[in-house]
Amino acid sequence: MKRLRPHMPRCALVAVLLATGATAGARMDLTTLPNKDRSELTIYNSQDLTLGRETRTLSFRKGTNQIQFSWANTQIDPTSLQLDLKGTKGLTLLDSSYPKGTNEVIVWTIEAEAETSAAVEITYFVCGLTWSSNYVLVANKDETTFDARQFTRVTNNSGEDFEKAHVRVVVGDVNLVQRLADIIAEWNARFPSRASGGSAIGSALLGRRDLGLLQDEAKASRDKDANPRKANEAGLELSEAKQIFKQAVSEYRVFAVEGEEELQNGWSKALPNPQLSQIPFDLSYELDSRRYGPQVLKFYKLQNDAKHKLGTEVFPEGNYYVYRADDRGGNAFEGTAWHKYVPQGEKIELNLGNDGLVVVEDRELARQRSAFAFDPDGNRIGWDETVTRQFDVKNSRERAVPFRFTYYPGGNDFRVADGNDARFLPPEQNRVADVTASEPTHTQVDRQTVRWELTLPAQSTTPIKLTYVLHYGTNAKAN
Amino acid sequence: MKKNSPLILVAILAALPITGFARTKLVTLPDRAKLVTSLENPRFTLLYEEREIPLQQGTNYVDFAWNGVSIDANSVMIELLTNPGDGDTATKIIATGFPPNEQALTWQLYSPAARTERIRVSYLLNGISQDTSYEIRMNQKETAGDFQQYFRMQNASGEDLDNAIVRLPLMDDLTRSMDSGEVRRFLASRVPELPIKKVFIARPGYDVFLGEDGENIDLVYEIENKTEAGLGKYKLPNGKARLYGDDGMNSSIFLGEDMLRQTPPKEKAELTLGKVKDVVLKRRLMKDERTNVKTNNRKETVMFDQVRQVRYEIENFKEEPVTLKINETLNGDWEIQEITEAGVKTERKSLSELVVSVDLPANKKGEKAEKKVVDITFVIKNRFPGEK
Incomplete structure (x- = not known):
């Protein structure tokens, strides 16, 4: 060969x-x-x-x-x-x-x-x-800090x-x-x-x-x-990995590799950047069905700033290979994540997928109709539905974990039409939601989005209760 | 028998004469000092192997090549275990080269002295799959069972794993050899006396009334993933569960099997094994009426309330008392208006699920079984035409 x-x-x-x-x-x-x-x-x-x-x-x-x-x-x-x-x-x-x-x-x-x-x-x-850039992250066992190395290929x-x-x-x-x-x-x-x-x-x-x-x-x-x-290595003996100098030019960032390189046709070469050690990050489990689908996903989150021992350079888009130290002297593979370009000060959210250790069961407990509106011919053109649901959040991990839950009471595909548009929509498709009660208390992100940020105790089930009113048809317009 | 080893790790020493770089003269490294197959992530198999490699002072090249196995080339990593770090005495990784049209890569290492370095090479290997299965051997009274959780590993990677440490999430490390094409099953955990509850559950369809033909009643065993029962440390993963029963004749019979759904600690798992023949449920729709009907000017219905009365006729032919659970599927803004039989318990699990529990006395041998008749009337408010 x-x-x-x-x-x-x-x-x-x-x-x-x-x-x-x-x-x-x-x-x-x-x-x-x-x-x-x-x-x-x-x-x-x-x-x-x-x-x-x-x-x-x-x-x-x-x-x-x-x-x-x-x-x-x-x-x-x-x-x-x-x-x-x-x-x-x-x-x-x-x-x-x-x-x-x-x-x-x-x-x-x-x-x-x-x-x-x-x-x-x-x-x-x-x-x-x-x-391209690739990153290798090795988190500690408790998932509080990681060591990272960027490779420029x-x-x-x-x-x-x-x-x-x-x-x-x-x-x-x-x-x-x-x-x-x-x-x-x-x-x-x-x-x-x-x-x-x-x-x-x-x-x-x-x-x-x-x-x-x-x-x-x-x-x-x-x-x-x-x-x-040797032909592929510029014929030089290097005792250190080459430095990679970074500089901003207009709206571009230029990464210059120290010295000279030999690049033969067909070859790739990966050059390591200096290691970043003990970078603090936040572990988070999240459910946001509109953004990520119906499963709870695991994230590593941090910010490219001084608080996280970063902030002096940007990170080009690339694939992140994430490992976690196990308690047996090795590493467990956590997953891969692609992340877009990260400027200084910007947040980094590595989506590591669904590990099955935090699950949410959604139960609708009640749905009552009221406030009916009729047109002069007696046809139903608007009504309200008061809905009560319970989400049972189950944490199977042996540690407490942060959980962020974003929910859209009007549905992921809600549509609100005003004025003339409303006449062409079936009342069922024209709806808005108003949250009337929650336990624990939610945060209203915008008109159609609510959110909870909780800590789930180890191996526990945490219930979240929510009551909201869906306004349909002309009631949606009125609200 | 020759082992199938499609992975090749070789060191090329820079101090050799230039002509020594022809591949036929490469230095083949000693065998793996340690091989770990980590299955802690159910979706990916991480392998890492440790080797002692001789390094010359100066630049060294270490080749890692594979053939006949599927490896994510971007995942291949080298770690220096003997002389890591950034200091002057550390061995350094200078660059990684990826040759064209080959499943291989070359690390360029710098060593400040001629010495032996222990390295760890890790990579994600495709073709190794894993799953969980369960076996439960019930006692004769069907109150407890010998619960055994098995972990099965299938090696279709093309790589023979020789004396590999198999690292699983729920158990201590195992050392096994496992050839490509081989399947192995490990006992992951065992609880000899796991309490098990036997229940009978009927799950009729909302609008399906079988009348005289009788409803299907499932034989269900409930187990709880809790510490008091001997479990509860980890979630129970999805897996097929097979149950065997003690037949009282120093043997056992196969009771049936079901998929055990992922069960977090402190939660309950249900295993449906078959149909119950000695308890009979006849379910009939006795009333389905509309009240408070509102119409438009063309006399078309625009909304109404619905009143449904469902009758259960239940007989227990067993010589022991049993509790029958009927899981009714409902929808709309419903409530129970009336239950004719005292002692019948109902639990509203959600808007779409009502559990009706009926206690049935034991049948006396040689006598006609007592029939219990229960009528439940539901009112469903503000229904729209077309809704059921």
């Missing part, structure tokens, strides 16, 4: 230096393949979008110079390619051209006033690089191997007029690549580029075959 395929970079930069006044044949005698001085990848997660940036130092001859950049079998947006001469005096970018007969090559033409050497920067958008399916790249990941929603994959597909459909033919400069340069690259690749391939793992 072979895990690591030979390293095969697909992007290539070729400089063709054209002496002023040289003949067409003479212009191809100076082809170089300059190394990257610096490579940087800025990976977004809201779109399949990565901003690639390469800095290279090129030598220019006096006169017209051409630089070719090719990207065979990679997912680079051809319309995004930019060359920045970084303001070097005496260099002028004359034009950019995409040679006929190929859809994976761009040629920049640069006029040099004198022979010089300069650093240039190439930027482009590329698809197929993604990143970068996956490269771009078709390109990136060597010694500075990796930055971006949290935030970026707007695109058109998806990159669509742009690339349209480009390839409009400008299909041909195996032969094309312009003299295009085919000639491709030929030279192939030759130069093959020599280079052969060496790289030998090295990487000999040491495939």
